[in-house]
Amino acid sequence: GAVVSQHPSRVICKSGTSVKIECRSLDFQATTMFWYRQFPKQSLMLMATSNEGSKATYEQGVEKDKFLINHASLTLSTLTVTSAHPEDSSFYICSARSGAGNYGYTFGSGTRLTVV
Amino acid sequence: AQSVTQPDIHITVSEGASLELRCNYSYGATPYLFWYVQSPGQGLQLLLKYFSGDTLVQGIKGFEAEFKRSQSSFNLRKPSVHWSDAAEYFCAVALPRGDMRFGAGTRLTVKP
Numbered sequence: 001g002a003v004v005s006q007h008p009s010r011v012i013c014k015s016g017t018s019v020k021i022e023c024r025s026l027d028f029q030a031t032t033m034f035w036y037r038q039f040p041k042q043s044l045m046l047m048a049t050s051n052e053g054s055k056a057t058y059e060q061g062v063e064k065d066k067f068l069i070n071h072a073s074l075t076l077s078t079l080t081v082t083s084a085h086p087e088d089s090s091f092y093i094c095s096a097r098s099g100a101g102n103y104g105y106t107f108g109s110g111t112r113l114t115v116v
Numbered sequence: 117a118q119s120v121t122q123p124d125i126h127i128t129v130s131e132g133a134s135l136e137l138r139c140n141y142s143y144g145a146t147p148y149l150f151w152y153v154q155s156p157g158q159g160l161q162l163l164l165k166y167f168s169g170d171t172l173v174q175g176i177k178g179f180e181a182e183f184k185r186s187q188s189s190f191n192l193r194k195p196s197v198h199w200s201d202a203a204e205y206f207c208a209v210a211l212p213r214g215d216m217r218f219g220a221g222t223r224l225t226v227k228p
Contacts (some may be wrong), residue, residue, distance in 0.1 A: 032213065032214055034214065034215045034216075042220075042221075043206060043218045043219065043220045043221050044160075044206070044216075044218045045218075046215050046216070046217075049213070049215060093159060093160070095214075095215075095216070096214075097214035105148075105150070105210055105214065105216065107159060107160050108159070109158075109159040110158075110159040110160075112157065
């Protein structure tokens with residue numbers, strides 16, 4: 001079945017540095033990928049929609065200059081958290097739709113970001 | 117606006133007892149509905165999904181869910197809960213472009 005690989009699974013970074021998270025569709029092409037954020041004991045909230053070859057679409061309240069999304073190919077989307085601060089510590093998870101209609105909605109395994 | 121409501125933030129059941137987790141959705145068209153389970157510090161695991169057809173959907177780990185259009189509900193059930201079922205459960209609706217709206221989640225505690 002469709003697989004989305006997300007790396008790294010865990011990352012600890014110092015405040016003020018940048019962190020890049022990768023999301024790859026392994027056996028299908030994903031023209032669109034989605035990035036979610038989950039704070040502790042909360043639900044998943046959509047941050048942005050990543051479109052191959054074009055600019056990402058950000059949800060209201062998400063800073064596009066802080067969360068840089070690049071979708072350079074049909075199988076890779078990256079999320080870069082720039083100038084990270086402790087409040088950016090969260091669980092970030094990507095997903096992709098592996099086909100039209102009622103095909104699968106596949107999630108990556110998530111990235112636990114801790115900013116110290 | 118599309119939304120998903122899970123009325124129960126936390127449920128505690130005894131091991132071996134039956135379980136029902138509630139989910140209500142607000143969506144104009146026929147929704148694609150999902151239930152996911154998440155253990156602490158882990159990603160999401162798909163339990164089951166409903167796209168169309170039979171309104172009673174069977175999933176993994178002995179879970180099932182019933183889609184009731186008249187009640188805008190998609191409740192998750194399990195006849196006999198195991199201690200390993202303790203986790204956070206999320207109901208979600210897929211939107212046309214492929215993203216999802218998640219409910220707030222229900223934390224399940226299983227008493228021995």
